[in-house]
Amino acid sequence: MSATTGRGPYAKSAEVRRRILEACVDAFGETGFHGATMKDIAKRAGISHTGLLHHFARKEDLLIAVLELCDERSADFLKSADAIDPAEHPVEALRGMLTVVVGSELQPGIMELHCVLSGEATSPEHPAHTYFAQRYRSVRRFYTEAYTALAARGELRSEADPEALAATTLALINGLQVQWLFDRESVKVESVIRDFLVSVAPGLAR
Amino acid sequence: MSATTGRGPYAKSAEVRRRILEACVDAFGETGFHGATMKDIAKRAGISHTGLLHHFARKEDLLIAVLELCDERSADFLKSADAIDPAEHPVEALRGMLTVVVGSELQPGIMELHCVLSGEATSPEHPAHTYFAQRYRSVRRFYTEAYTALAARGELRSEADPEALAATTLALINGLQVQWLFDRESVKVESVIRDFLVSVAPGLAR
Numbered sequence: 144m145s146a147t148t149g150r151g152p153y154a155k156s157a158e159v160r161r162r163i164l165e166a167c168v169d170a171f172g173e174t175g176f177h178g179a180t181m182k183d184i185a186k187r188a189g190i191s192h193t194g195l196l197h198h199f200a201r202k203e204d205l206l207i208a209v210l211e212l213c214d215e216r217s218a219d220f221l222k223s224a225d226a227i228d229p230a231e232h233p234v235e236a237l238r239g240m241l242t243v244v245v246g247s248e249l250q251p252g253i254m255e256l257h258c259v260l261s262g263e264a265t266s267p268e269h270p271a272h273t274y275f276a277q278r279y280r281s282v283r284r285f286y287t288e289a290y291t292a293l294a295a296r297g298e299l300r301s302e303a304d305p306e307a308l309a310a311t312t313l314a315l316i317n318g319l320q321v322q323w324l325f326d327r328e329s330v331k332v333e334s335v336i337r338d339f340l341v342s343v344a345p346g347l348a349r
Numbered sequence: 350m351s352a353t354t355g356r357g358p359y360a361k362s363a364e365v366r367r368r369i370l371e372a373c374v375d376a377f378g379e380t381g382f383h384g385a386t387m388k389d390i391a392k393r394a395g396i397s398h399t400g401l402l403h404h405f406a407r408k409e410d411l412l413i414a415v416l417e418l419c420d421e422r423s424a425d426f427l428k429s430a431d432a433i434d435p436a437e438h439p440v441e442a443l444r445g446m447l448t449v450v451v452g453s454e455l456q457p458g459i460m461e462l463h464c465v466l467s468g469e470a471t472s473p474e475h476p477a478h479t480y481f482a483q484r485y486r487s488v489r490r491f492y493t494e495a496y497t498a499l500a501a502r503g504e505l506r507s508e509a510d511p512e513a514l515a516a517t518t519l520a521l522i523n524g525l526q527v528q529w530l531f532d533r534e535s536v537k538v539e540s541v542i543r544d545f546l547v548s549v550a551p552g553l554a555r
Contacts, residue, residue, distance in 0.1 A: 173472045175465075178383025255471050259381075262468020265461050265530035266379045276531040283528075303544040310541050314524025315517060322489075322516060322523075324471035325482040335516050338509040 163188045172256035229289035283309040301343045369394045373415045378462035435495035489515040507549045
């Protein structure tokens, strides 16, 4: 590993930044944005309070950076939407979404962070309120397009309209993840979502 | 109104207690249990910090009192379960649940509190973790009994088993409430839940 790619001051700084964000995932995931303090985050990251302020001046900046990290890690829906057009390939798009959801089960820290932040961000004053409002809207649009395309092909088995089914799908995923965090033994996130998807879009079973 | 029922020292104390709990619904609903401070709660309730500590010595005591208040206000599922036995009267039990959910839409404060607290309580160290874990388990049991009874009568239209449908129903309700708090214009909580219930239990439409 050369000095410029792995050991230079830039790499060191990136490594500290990474440690800070990991600390934030833990801190926000445990006590939420409001409950976490810059002092606590610095301690978890193993750096000084001043060192933390050098990288992130405000807790809001940390929040934004952490949400961006989550989007990258969870192979964000919006990217899947870019990769697979739900209006063109609805079955593949729904299948891709299921893979993302199942993958997130392997990252309980990220899932906990999402549950805590989306819960407290329901308050309109929360700094992540707009982020979640837009994200949920995009995800619903993605599913609506997929279900609309399936309906046009006569492959949708439901009396509900595509918008309602889209809200149902997103609610199911978020709600099951919360239940799973409270009871990891009994709640089967993947199979319950798969059963629901197959029931409305039988093409997914094939 | 007589002095003993309306104006005595007991009634005054009960009135202060009520104001404190209202303040807590707001404070916990906005910034969560971790973010709210005793000082802030006292200020919202219009009493002194010392006055608050006289009624509730610790923030954990306030949390328990607020959760009890919510259970009373939302005509808690468990009480519905007592009133209507889901194994005996599954359709009526599901219909009763729908009424509770629709009713809670009229109380956004309570709904916000529930979303924020259930989110942060996913952390096993949170003082309300056991409360939500038990509550969700009871609610799933209630639905499981209703769906099992419907299946036995040949009135369940789903290939999923009653346990999976129970988890689906709870996830749908919780998830839609979160979406509604972010987008009150477009998310139709009641009709989406009703559509789902009617699709699996057509007897509800009658």
